[in-house]
Each structure stands twice: as structure tokens, then as C-alpha cells.
Amino acid sequence: MLVLILGLILLILGIAAGRRPSPLSPYGRYLRSGGTVLLLLGVVMACFVQIGTGEVGVQVLFGSVQNTILPSGLHIIDPLVDIQRLDVKTQNYTMSAVRNEGAKEGDDAIRVLSADGLEVVIDLTVLYKVIPSSAPNILRETGIDYTDKIVRPLTRTKIRDNAVYYDAVSLYSTKRDEFQNRIFNTIDGDFRKRGLLLEQLLIRNITLPQAVKTSIEQKISAEQDAQKMQFVLQKERQEADRKRVEAQGIADYQHIISESLTEKQLQYESIKAQLEIARSPNAKVIIMGKGTPSVILDTKDQ
Numbered sequence: 240m241l242v243l244i245l246g247l248i249l250l251i252l253g254i255a256a257g258r259r260p261s262p263l264s265p266y267g268r269y270l271r272s273g274g275t276v277l278l279l280l281g282v283v284m285a286c287f288v289q290i291g292t293g294e295v296g297v298q299v300l301f302g303s304v305q306n307t308i309l310p311s312g313l314h315i316i317d318p319l320v321d322i323q324r325l326d327v328k329t330q331n332y333t334m335s336a337v338r339n340e341g342a343k344e345g346d347d348a349i350r351v352l353s354a355d356g357l358e359v360v361i362d363l364t365v366l367y368k369v370i371p372s373s374a375p376n377i378l379r380e381t382g383i384d385y386t387d388k389i390v391r392p393l394t395r396t397k398i399r400d401n402a403v404y405y406d407a408v409s410l411y412s413t414k415r416d417e418f419q420n421r422i423f424n425t426i427d428g429d430f431r432k433r434g435l436l437l438e439q440l441l442i443r444n445i446t447l448p449q450a451v452k453t454s455i456e457q458k459i460s461a462e463q464d465a466q467k468m469q470f471v472l473q474k475e476r477q478e479a480d481r482k483r484v485e486a487q488g489i490a491d492y493q494h495i496i497s498e499s500l501t502e503k504q505l506q507y508e509s510i511k512a513q514l515e516i517a518r519s520p521n522a523k524v525i526i527m528g529k530g531t532p533s534v535i536l537d538t539k540d541q
Contacts, residue, residue, distance in 0.1 A: 289313050293328035295371045297378050304379040308371060325374045325383065329438060332390050333364045336446070342391075348446075349395050351402035359407050360446040365394050365426075366439040373434030381433065389433050397425045411445050418442070 288309070290296045296309030299321045309322070316322070335341035336348035341362075349361045367390060369377060381388050401422050405414050423440040430437045 286315055286318050287313060288316050288322050290322075290324065293326060294324045295327050295369075295374050296322045296324055297374050299323055299378075304375050306375050308374055310371070323378055323383065325369050325377065327369045327371050327374070329366055329368045330386075331364055331366050332386060332394075333362075333443075334391075334395070335362045335443065336360055337362075342386075349398050351399045353405055353407040353410060354403055355406040357407040357448055357451060359402065359410055361398060361402075361442060362444040362446075363394065363398065364441040364443055365390060365437070366441070367430060367435050367437050370431075370434050370436050377434040385433070385435065389430070389435060393429055394426060397429070398422055401425060407447050407451055411447050415442065415445065 288296065290309050290311050292311050294311060296314070298305040298307055298309070298316065300317070300319060305320070309316075333341040334343070334347045334349055336346050338345055341347040349363060351359050351361060353359050369385075377385055401418065402410065404421075405418055410418055419440060419442050423437065426440065427437045
């Protein structure tokens with residue numbers, strides 16, 4: 240476009256210099272020639288356009304959006320056509336309570352009311368992209384600022400609409416995935432109608448009121464203590480069972496021994512033991528006998 244304007248200026252100056260005397264009159268022919276060359280070069284350059292990777296080009300002729308889409312690469316076009324480029328790569332839009340973390344500066348988290356009337360703060364990231372075939376409709380019906388016109392307001396509205404079906408504690412814990420899938424399915428259909436593809440919806444953080452958060456932490460702590468006590472009781476019961484089995488084994492052993500040993504066998508074993516003692520070099524006195532006159536053995540060296 241700049242080349243066309245420059246060529247047109249030179250051509251006008253050359254024509255004007257040839258019609259009436261002026262300091263540029265000697266150069267009129269050169270100005271006309273240079274202007275003509277620049278005009279031709281500008282026209283040739285305007286006939287070619289390059290669309291970058293991850294973009295599509297939408298042709299606009301005198302304010303009218305054409306349905307023809309130009310994919311990535313080099314194309315020959317009408318030099319009177321204006322090309323609007325739209326990004327078709329995956330984009331993300333984050334709404335966060337942390338400063339400078341989201342798309343908007345400052346606290347941009349979504350504040351919703353749960354089913355039990357509590358205010359819950361939600362940090363969210365939306366992953367989406369433009370459907371290439373829908374690029375002309377987006378440009379025609381929404382414009383290139385579709386993020387502020389569609390993505391942001393639609394997402395925030397649908398999250399508020401669906402949060403009322405869950406209580407605060409459920410959103411924070413057991414129903415979090417269900418809530419995320421629910422709002423995804425709700426938003427996905429509306430995005431497609433407007434030429435956008437919702438790829439993923441990420442709930443980054445859910446913040447509860449401090450009183451509710453404290454109550455949940457106390458409940459979790461109490462449950463952990465109860466589980467610990469159950470473990471201790473189970474361990475004590477196992478130890479009691481072990482001792483019971485051990486005692487029963489000892490009792491069974493003693494019962495078997497008492498039934499298998501006879502009086503004569505006991506006397507025989509006693510005599511054997513006393514004879515071993517008698518053979519010892521140490522001095523001793525052994526008293527033998529039971530129920531009959533005892534025998535005293537004195538093996539002390541004389």
C-alpha cells in the first residue's frame with residue numbers, strides 16, 4: 240500500500256511538472272516514469288499475500304466480508320481486497336484472583352453463590368480456538384475482539400448459572416469434577432454456535448469463606464484422629480488374639496505332657512539326673528527316695 244501511494248504521488252508530480260514550468264519541469268519525465276514503475280510494483284505486490292502459520296485470512300472487499308478463507312501460505316488475491324487475519328491456534332483466557340495472573344489486571348476471579356447461599360470464589364482457565372470455517376461469520380457478526388464479547392462474558396455467566404445447583408462444600412470437594420463437566424457441556428454448545436471450539440475448561444482453584452474452610456479442616460482432622468484410633472484398636476485386638484493363641488498352645492502342650500508321662504518314667508529320669516550330679520567332682524549330698532526310706536549319697540572326697 241505504501242508503494243502504491245508513493246508511486247501515485249510521483250506520477251502526479253511528474254504530470255504537473257510537464258504541464259507548467261517549475262523547478263521540477265526538467266525532472267517531469269523521470270518522475271512520471273518512477274511513479275509508473277512504483278504503481279505497477281505496488282499493484283503486483285498487492286496481488287500477493289502471505290498468511291502465517293496458525294492463521295486464516297478472511298477477505299473484505301469494500302466492507303463486505305467474503306466467505307472465501309485463505310489458509311496458511313502464499314496466495315494471489317484481488318489487489319482491492321483487504322485481508323483480516325484470525326488466529327486459529329489454541330488460546331487461553333484465565334480469570335484469577337491473583338494479581339497479574341489472569342487476562343485482566345487485578346482480581347478477576349468469578350464470585351458465585353452456591354445452593355446454600357455462600358459466596359464461592361472460582362479461578363478458571365478457558366482453552367479454546369477459532370473454528371477456521373467459521374472465521375468469516377465471526378468477523379461478520381462479532382469482530383476480531385471475540386474474546387471480550389463471547390469468551391469472557393459467556394463463561395462467567397454460565398458458571399454462575401450452574402453453581403446454584405451445588406452447595407459450597409460439594410463444589411470444594413466431592414462435586415468439583417461434576418461441576419467442571421457440567422459447565423463445559425453448557426458452554427461448549429454456545430461457543431460452537433458462535434464459531435469457537437471449547438477445548439478444555441480448567442477450574443484452577445475454589446476458595447470458600449473462611450468459616451466454612453475452618454469447619455472443613457476441623458472435620459478432616461477429626462476423621463483422621465478417628466482413623467488413627469481405629470488402627471490402634473485393631474492392633475491391640477490382634478495382639479490380644481496372638482497372646483490368646485500362645486496361651487492356648489502352652490496349655491495344650493502341658494496337657495499332652497501330663498498325659499504321656501508315667502510315674503516310673505519320672506522316677507527313671509530323676510535317677511539319671513542325680514547320677515549325673517553324683518559324677519561331678521564337686522562335693523555334694525544327694526538324697527534319693529520317695530515314700531520309702533531315703534538313701535543318702537555323700538561323694539565328698541575323703
